[in-house]
Amino acid sequence: MTYVRTEGPLTAKIMLVGEAPGEEEDRTGKPFRPNAPAGKTLNQLLAQAEITRAECLVANVARERPPGNKISFYFEDKKMTRPKPILKDWIATLKKEIETYKPNIVVALGGTALWALTGEKGIKDKRGYITESTLVPGQKIIATYHPQKVNYEWRLGFTAIMDLRKARINSEGPSMPVDSRRLNAYPSRLEFLEYLKYLYFEHEAPIALDIETVMPGCHIDILGIADNPNHALSFTFLSNKKPRLDPAKEREVWLWLAKVLDKLEVIAHNGLYDIAVLWHHLGILCRKFRHDTMIAGHVCWPEVPRSLAYMTSICLNVPPWKHTAATMPSLYNCADAANTYGVWEVMQNEIDKLSVRDTYEFEMSQVWPATMLQLQGVEVDLGRRNTIKANIKTRIAQLNEELTQDFGREVNINSPKQLQNLLYIDMSLPVQYKRRKSKYDNRKITADAEALTKLLRTTSNPLLKKILEAKKLTKLLNSFIDIEVSPEGRVHTSYNVTGATMQRQKKGLVVDDEDQYKSFGRWSSSQSIILPYGSGNLQNVPYTARTIYTAPKGHLFLQADYVQAEAVVVAFLIGDEPMKEMFRKSYGLTKSQRAENNYDIHKLTAHTNFGIPLERVTEAQRDVGKAIRHATNYSAGPGVLSAKLGCSMSEAKKLLEQFHDTCPQLRLWHLRIQEELRRTRMLTNLLGRPHRFLERWGDNLFRSAYSYKPQSTVGDLLNKSLVVIYNEYGEEIHLALQLHDAIYTIVKEEELDRTISLLKESMTVPLQVDGEEFFIDIDFAIGPSWGELQNYESN
DNA sequence: GATTTTACGTA
DNA sequence: CGTACGTAAAATCT
Numbered sequence: 057m058t059y060v061r062t063e064g065p066l067t068a069k070i071m072l073v074g075e076a077p078g079e080e081e082d083r084t085g086k087p088f089r090p091n092a093p094a095g096k097t098l099n100q101l102l103a104q105a106e107i108t109r110a111e112c113l114v115a116n117v118a119r120e121r122p123p124g125n126k127i128s129f130y131f132e133d134k135k136m137t138r139p140k141p142i143l144k145d146w147i148a149t150l151k152k153e154i155e156t157y158k159p160n161i162v163v164a165l166g167g168t169a170l171w172a173l174t175g176e177k178g179i180k181d182k183r184g185y186i187t188e189s190t191l192v193p194g195q196k197i198i199a200t201y202h203p204q205k206v207n208y209e210w211r212l213g214f215t216a217i218m219d220l221r222k223a224r225i226n227s228e229g230p231s232m233p234v235d236s237r238r239l240n241a242y243p244s245r246l247e248f249l250e251y252l253k254y255l256y257f258e259h260e261a262p263i264a265l266d267i268e269t270v271m272p273g274c275h276i277d278i279l280g281i282a283d284n285p286n287h288a289l290s291f292t293f294l295s296n297k298k299p300r301l302d303p304a305k306e307r308e309v310w311l312w313l314a315k316v317l318d319k320l321e322v323i324a325h326n327g328l329y330d331i332a333v334l335w336h337h338l339g340i341l342c343r344k345f346r347h348d349t350m351i352a353g354h355v356c357w358p359e360v361p362r363s364l365a366y367m368t369s370i371c372l373n374v375p376p377w378k379h380t381a382a383t384m385p386s387l388y389n390c391a392d393a394a395n396t397y398g399v400w401e402v403m404q405n406e407i408d409k410l411s412v413r414d415t416y417e418f419e420m421s422q423v424w425p426a427t428m429l430q431l432q433g434v435e436v437d438l439g440r441r442n443t444i445k446a447n448i449k450t451r452i453a454q455l456n457e458e459l460t461q462d463f464g465r466e467v468n469i470n471s472p473k474q475l476q477n478l479l480y481i482d483m484s485l486p487v488q489y490k491r492r493k494s495k496y497d498n499r500k501i502t503a504d505a506e507a508l509t510k511l512l513r514t515t516s517n518p519l520l521k522k523i524l525e526a527k528k529l530t531k532l533l534n535s536f537i538d539i540e541v542s543p544e545g546r547v548h549t550s551y552n553v554t555g556a557t558m559q560r561q562k563k564g565l566v567v568d569d570e571d572q573y574k575s576f577g578r579w580s581s582s583q584s585i586i587l588p589y590g591s592g593n594l595q596n597v598p599y600t601a602r603t604i605y606t607a608p609k610g611h612l613f614l615q616a617d618y619v620q621a622e623a624v625v626v627a628f629l630i631g632d633e634p635m636k637e638m639f640r641k642s643y644g645l646t647k648s649q650r651a652e653n654n655y656d657i658h659k660l661t662a663h664t665n666f667g668i669p670l671e672r673v674t675e676a677q678r679d680v681g682k683a684i685r686h687a688t689n690y691s692a693g694p695g696v697l698s699a700k701l702g703c704s705m706s707e708a709k710k711l712l713e714q715f716h717d718t719c720p721q722l723r724l725w726h727l728r729i730q731e732e733l734r735r736t737r738m739l740t741n742l743l744g745r746p747h748r749f750l751e752r753w754g755d756n757l758f759r760s761a762y763s764y765k766p767q768s769t770v771g772d773l774l775n776k777s778l779v780v781i782y783n784e785y786g787e788e789i790h791l792a793l794q795l796h797d798a799i800y801t802i803v804k805e806e807e808l809d810r811t812i813s814l815l816k817e818s819m820t821v822p823l824q825v826d827g828e829e830f831f832i833d834i835d836f837a838i839g840p841s842w843g844e845l846q847n848y849e850s851n
Numbered sequence: 852g853a854t855t856t857t858a859c860g861t862a
Numbered sequence: 863c864g865t866a867c868g869t870a871a872a873a874t875c876t
Contacts, residue, residue, distance in 0.1 A: 135876095468871095468872085470858090470870095470871065470872075471871085471872055471873085472856085472857055472858070472871095472872070472873085473857095473872075473873070474872095490857095491863075492863060496863095497863085500857095502857085502858090503857095503858095504857075504858055504859080505858080505859075527858090527859090528859090530871095531858085531859060531860070531870085532860090534869095534870060534871080535859085535860070535869065535870060536860075552867095555866085555867080556866090556867075556868095575866075575867085576865085576866070578862080578866070578867080579867095580866085580867050580868070581861095581867080581868075582867085582868055582869085583868085583869085591860095591868095591869080592868065592869065593860085593861085593867075593868045593869065594861095595860095595861055595862075595867070595868080596859085596860040596861035596862085596867075596868070596869085597860075597861075598859095598860055598861075599861095601860090621862095622862085686864080687864070688864095689864080690864035690865060691863095691864065692863085692864040692865095693863060693864085695863075696863090696864065755863070756863080759863080759864060759865070760864095760865065760866095762864085762865090763864070763865045763866080764865090767862090767865070767866070770862090771862095771866095795861075795862070796861080796862045796866090796867095797862065798862085
């Protein structure tokens with residue numbers, strides 16, 4: 057084993073510390089070799105951060121390559137907190153090197169280096185902030201992701217580059233950055249009142265607002281305001297969930313706050329939450345909420361985390377503070393407010409630099425209908441709900457009883473493990489594997505619905521049919537029928553304008569959630585933490601469960617949905633003339649008129665694919681057309697198609713080839729998308745929303761990119777209409793739900809036709825591809841509940 | 852008790 | 863080698 061020495065000029069301002077040598081490092085005795093993956097990536101990241109590697113000291117914590125490149129080898133315990141003696145020695149060496157060479161800043165590359173320098177774990181939360189080392193007290197450090205982690209998760213490269221830039225900026229001297237913020241976390245009531253009066257009478261610029269809330273119910277316990285990035289006050293209303301002030305005195309504070317919020321423009325981070333709570337609990341309308349840093353983050357960097365802690369690490373040079381949430385909540389809140397202000401100033405520039413102001417304002421305008429929909433909720437017909445619930449329960453019990461008889465014992469079919477054992481061991485059925493995302497992934501045994509369906513098809517075993525039915529009903533019951541409703545008999549959902557959920561309840565606290573953060577401009581829907589009633593997500597309720605949502609007496613559920621929206625966009629984007637022709641001809645026709653004329657995209661696909669005259673395409677052939685169209689639009693493979701159609705792989709392959717022969721435009725368009733990506737890694741949808749893709753160059757990136765323009769155009773189109781309906785006709789149109797390409801309203805029967813014409817007018821928005829204008833048709837359907845909608849053709 | 856995995860609902 | 867989203871129950875970890 058070669059000892060890998062620290063490399064670079066001894067007078068370096070920046071010292072980079074990695075984890076351990078790899079194969080190439082072991083061979084050459086030098087750290088981060090450019091011909092090894094991690095070294096290559098490190099060099100790329102440094103170049104982008106404008107750091108000259110030759111001017112840096114480069115070291116590793118461990119000086120010899122561990123077996124299998126596994127750093128855990130050097131630890132006594134699995135959690136990697138107790139180093140073995142050899143690692144202790146190396147850390148002592150590192151300490152000595154830092155003390156001797158005195159770099160201005162040490163960059164910890166990855167979790168192991170962070171731990172060695174500070175004793176702390178959790179690179180994701182600790183990265184991006186300038187802190188002091190505990191290994192060498194007084195030594196300035198910053199942590200970022202290890203280059204090898206960036207290799208595995210390419211999108212982290214953006215973050216690593218930003219962190220390295222911060223390191224460069226902080227490398228001019230050894231001293232810690234000056235923190236000039238004045239955070240007043242414990243003002244007296246009079247002091248806070250004075251501050252509110254000052255804001256009301258003298259302050260003119262926007263203020264940043266942040267609230268902390270306690271569960272259950274999201275009552276405000278702390279409220280912070282910043283009037284600039286360096287000055288904030290936080291006032292505590294509740295301690296141990298009890299008011300600190302007597303009601304009259306507390307009311308005075310809220311009254312002044314309401315006056316301030318009525319006068320000054322407000323900046324917030326995920327202000328959707330704050331304004332909903334202020335309105336719901338206090339009746340305070342934050343009418344000048346104009347700026348949101350989370351929305352700014354989403355618009356500027358759609359594939360990057362959007363929590364305040366993350367954005368602050370990228371935008372500002374302030375100390376970390378999120379760890380103070382539990383111990384010093386008011387100071388934490390105060391820093392939240394100040395940092396929100398600071399991030400906002402930076403993002404203002406970024407918005408203009410990236411020319412995304414229109415998209416930003418567009419997302420801001422969605423805040424109001426989203427808030428209204430969350431607080432309003434949807435009524436549940438409890439009588440109906442209970443009937444359905446009882447019926448499903450009876451059927452499940454019956455099926456379970458039969459299955460127990462059939463198996464000769466009790467089997468929990470909702471347990472993947474038990475079901476697999478039953479199918480593949482007890483019943484000796486052929487083992488089914490999950491479709492892999494990549495051929496390099498391991499094959500995984502599965503007993504999911506797709507596997508069961510396939511087994512049912514090949515073996516015709518009636519047990520499988522029962523299992524499928526029981527599983528489906530259990531899901532329906534647990535997720536969508538057996539739900540808790542509010543005392544008012546309603547359910548609520550939180551619509552997330554920036555796509556993925558950003559906050560959720562954890563141990564009673566509201567925390568940021570950063571697991572997923574990619575969004576193409578469509579809203580997501582999740583459990584409202586203010587009004588936690590219902591199944592949470594209202595965008596995935598199955599048709600059978602929708603019947604429990606009924607319109608009040610004398611009212612109807614009205615659905616307005618864009619017809620074949622994504623397919624229309626695809627047709628015009630790829631320049632498929634027969635498809636465009638069909639959509640042009642059918643535009644403005646009613647559903648029945650389209651049917652009479654065989655204006656049907658899937659029939660058309662079957663027609664071009666099999667050469668069958670349009671009017672002679674059978675239902676079965678149409679289904680094949682539909683499956684092919686679906687598969688090809690999103691560049692799915694033959695595996696998906698064969699599963700969908702229940703045909704063999706070779707048949708599916710043939711169908712796909714046939715499709716591409718008759719519709720070469722699609723593949724050409726895919727190539728054009730690749731070319732567009734190659735130039736700037738940016739795609740812009742038909743409504744001007746840009747999206748910068750951060751994933752590694754390859755098929756996954758391409759597939760994601762192919763779906764971007766159609767999906768996000770339709771999402772934006774619908775939200776654009778929704779905002780118009782809310783702003784222009786909010787008083788007379790009762791909006792109920794948003795479902796990506798459909799808007800649901802509740803109407804009085806006598807106002808049906810007028811509402812339809814207003815909706816039609818608001819939803820008719822022109823789109824353009826290469827100067828050619830087109831529209832997407834709108835269909836209407838009505839019914840007594842969300843689940844019983846019938847096509848409605850008004851005059 | 853907390854976190855991860857598996858499965859599954861919608862567009 | 864569809865994508866995107868959120869949630870429930872089981873499995874697994876600590």
